[in-house]
Amino acid sequence: MADFPLQVKGLNKSFGKAHIIKEMSFQLQRGQIYGFLGPNGSGKTTTIRMIVSLIKPNSGDVLIEGKSIQTDRKAALAKIGAIVEDPDLYGYLTGQQNLEHFARLSNEPISKERIQEVVALVELQDAMKKKVKNYSLGMKQRLGIAVSLLHKPSVLILDEPTNGLDPKGIRDLRFYLQRLAKEDGVTLLVSSHQLNEIEMLCDRAIVIKKGEVVDEISMNESQTIEKTLTVKIEAKPVKKALEQLAPFGFVKQNGETLELEKQSYEDIPTIINALVKENIKVFGVTYQNRLEDAYFTLTEEQEEGVS
Numbered sequence: 001m002a003d004f005p006l007q008v009k010g011l012n013k014s015f016g017k018a019h020i021i022k023e024m025s026f027q028l029q030r031g032q033i034y035g036f037l038g039p040n041g042s043g044k045t046t047t048i049r050m051i052v053s054l055i056k057p058n059s060g061d062v063l064i065e066g067k068s069i070q071t072d073r074k075a076a077l078a079k080i081g082a083i084v085e086d087p088d089l090y091g092y093l094t095g096q097q098n099l100e101h102f103a104r105l106s107n108e109p110i111s112k113e114r115i116q117e118v119v120a121l122v123e124l125q126d127a128m129k130k131k132v133k134n135y136s137l138g139m140k141q142r143l144g145i146a147v148s149l150l151h152k153p154s155v156l157i158l159d160e161p162t163n164g165l166d167p168k169g170i171r172d173l174r175f176y177l178q179r180l181a182k183e184d185g186v187t188l189l190v191s192s193h194q195l196n197e198i199e200m201l202c203d204r205a206i207v208i209k210k211g212e213v214v215d216e217i218s219m220n221e222s223q224t225i226e227k228t229l230t231v232k233i234e235a236k237p238v239k240k241a242l243e244q245l246a247p248f249g250f251v252k253q254n255g256e257t258l259e260l261e262k263q264s265y266e267d268i269p270t271i272i273n274a275l276v277k278e279n280i281k282v283f284g285v286t287y288q289n290r291l292e293d294a295y296f297t298l299t300e301e302q303e304e305g306v307s
């Protein structure tokens with residue numbers, strides 16, 4: 001039987017007359033990392049706030065490990081961890097003191113060993129005696145994750161966790177989160193606007209628009225199918241470039257730009273070389289990956305058909 005630690009069932013939410021979330025339903029498989037994508041204002045944060053019971057839906061339910069957030073709230077929340085807004089850390093306390101403080105606040109007893117475990121998980125051992133006000137943003141983010149993991153949740157929800165992180169911070173975070181999923185079987189839902197990051201981090205992505213799920217995309221497919229890029233090339237003379245690109249696959253001409261579908265990243269230099277060696281002038285090369293393509297198709301082009 002399929003194992004879904006988080007099930008969102010027919011959620012609706014209105015603010016005043018505005019119907020913001022409409023029959024939102026999706027479910028997450030255990031140990032998988034899900035991206036939660038959608039344009040600004042599409043309802044990601046509102047949905048997440050309902051999942052973690054910060055606000056009440058008008059109708060529908062959320063089941064966490066089968067427990068209803070409506071009728072069995074305490075049991076449901078015992079299995080979920082989240083960072084929705086900036087984690088509420090105390091700057092004048094050390095990392096260790098912060099963790100001890102949040103451990104005391106927890107409904108369930110949390111052992112000293114568990115504190116050490118979560119510190120090791122986010123690799124903050126060396127920073128435990130340091131005051132949090134002296135932490136980098138990435139370290140604060142990791143401490144926030146450690147706090148949210150104290151009570152051993154099986155589902156972890158992160159709302160735009162890479163906001164403000166530098167590239168190294170983003171990469172480190174990705175490694176911790178992937179380890180959590182693969183080694184500890186934690187199921188993650190991560191909202192973000194960084195499509196490349198979501199593609200690297202996640203197994204699947206749920207795409208929403210105007211408060212409704214429009215699709216669920218598997219990232220594994222895009223990783224296993226090697227040739228996923230649409231390469232766009234501006235080159236002159238266009239006709240000659242078109243001839244040179246033909247052996248690489250289907251070429252679409254869009255004004256001065258040639259679009260070569262289903263290419264792999266590693267092939268880009270070979271493609272450019274084929275043009276340059278024929279004295280064709282290359283003015284620009286861009287590429288779009290599959291998630292980006294899918295995202296824009298789902299959230300923009302459909303717009304005309306709707307409303």
Ligand SMILES: Nc1ncnc2c1ncn2[C@@H]1O[C@H](COP(=O)(O)OP(=O)(O)OP(=O)(O)O)[C@@H](O)[C@H]1O
Nearest residue numbers: 015016018020038039040041042043044045046047
């Ligand atoms: N408390 C509230 N009162 C009234 N309207 C609200 C409230 N919270 C959210 N909204 C509205 O609900 C809609 C969805 O907002 P939400 O923050 O969930 O979107 P989002 O997908 O998380 O956006 P972003 O990507 O910009 O963070 C927006 O139109 C927002 O103005």
